[in-house]
Amino acid sequence: MPVGMVEQVGRNTNNALAALGDFALFVARAIRFVFSDGWRWKTFRLWLPQAYEVGTRSVPVVSITGAFIGMVLSIESITQLKTVEQENRIGSIINVSVVKQIGPVLAAVMLAGRIGGALTAELGTMNVTEQLDALRVMGTDPIRYLVVPRFLACVLLTPILTIYSDLCGVVGAWLVSTKFLGVPSGPYWQYSAQGVDTWQIMEGLVKSLFFGAAIGLISCYKGFTCGAGASGVGRACTDSFVTSFIAIIILNFLAAKLAKDWYLLLFGSRSLFG
């Protein structure tokens, strides 16, 4: 039995490394086509409906999520701030959280669920019904034709959706803080402006670019490599969301570490209560 176990571990490791290599090649080909064909009219024509699907149709879900997270943060923060008589500073604390972390991450997670699953299902169905092979046979690279427009839609529109999410989070937090929790509106905005600077907004937006790229590439890859039949497509959709979600939180950690190091290097430490 130990030999069998070692064999199994070896086989699983081998399969995992092969899948990683396969994904790396897929990403390299997609990126190459982005630079060679991404600016062409043909790509723009294919990008436009994807942009509508990824961007416009995601606005409601991203906005609602952002707004409610802002509201919840207000309710959770106010008690602690009141104990140290700093409730007027609630805007700075909530808005930094929303703009740097919660806005981009939640927008990306919602997109991974809404768009990632749909992309994987669409491309997976094309895969199992031989439509991808049909494209190849007709001399068209399916990565150029299908992946590049979807990837570009995810990369370019995730930051814009993050702005919506941030905006709704800020407004939601303001609404609850000032209308229900007794925080005056003037100090709320004054401390928000002090607490949130351009660096933090840009940090959130730059990392959302990478979240969008991860969602687009993982979703398309899972669709391209899904197993046969309806169960294969279903499993690929689940894998797509789980893998995208893990990629988002790992990327978020790396982005937070890098941004913090660079910020300290450039501007030094800064307190929200200073």
Add this chain to the structure above:
Amino acid sequence: MALIELRNIHKRFGRLVVLNGITLNVESGQALVIIGASGTGKSVLLKHIVGLLKPDRGEVWFDGQRIDKLPERDLQAVRQNFGFLFQMGALFDSVSVIDNVSFPLVEHTRKPKEDIQAIAQDKLAMVGLPEVGNKMPAELSGGQRKRVGLARAIALSPRVILYDEPTTGLDPIRSDVINELILKLQRELKVTSIIVTHDMNSAFKVANRIVMLHEGKIVFDGTVEQMKASEDEIVRRFVIGEAGEAELASLRLDQPPQFRLANQ
């Protein structure tokens, strides 16, 4: 020199050996039918010809050029010489029939939109479906989907048309329409045709050469008449559709149920 040459092709998926040393030359203008039981690698062989699958060992040549080692970008140019009819049509279900047929022309020519539409309409008329251009693929019957798939396959006037089980799932009348269509395209477009099927009526009607695959090897290569006269046990049973001892063993009623299931 043969238009298509397969030299000692080996292919396996995991532990399953699908092609075990296939060597096959196809001359220009031939109508070659590849027959064999389900799972003997007919479709896998077809996909090697057009570079959708790469052999583990062996070589694939087209028009004097070795293509199994070509990178994807170079293969795309070679593939424009081929039209491929997939088993279920493989139509793009998010666009209309006319857009499906226009697709190769939009991708690979610089013709104006009106010309492309006119050519696509001509191809639809050639397969006997001039009126379905504005329909969506989901609105078509199985036979119509295959004919639209064929119209798309001939859109770029290919030199070779590959048919993957063109009559599977169709009633005898619709099957015969497809057979007549294959003969018509063979006659009018002077193309080379390679047809994978296990429908013997279809094979006998369209072939001027038949190859039979069995357990990853070619067990018969000859004309329709030679096949009909063959006394080889495997060929004879396949032609008349008679199961052998091995196939029937799993159905024997004197075996316990779990054994029967394990054999299936």
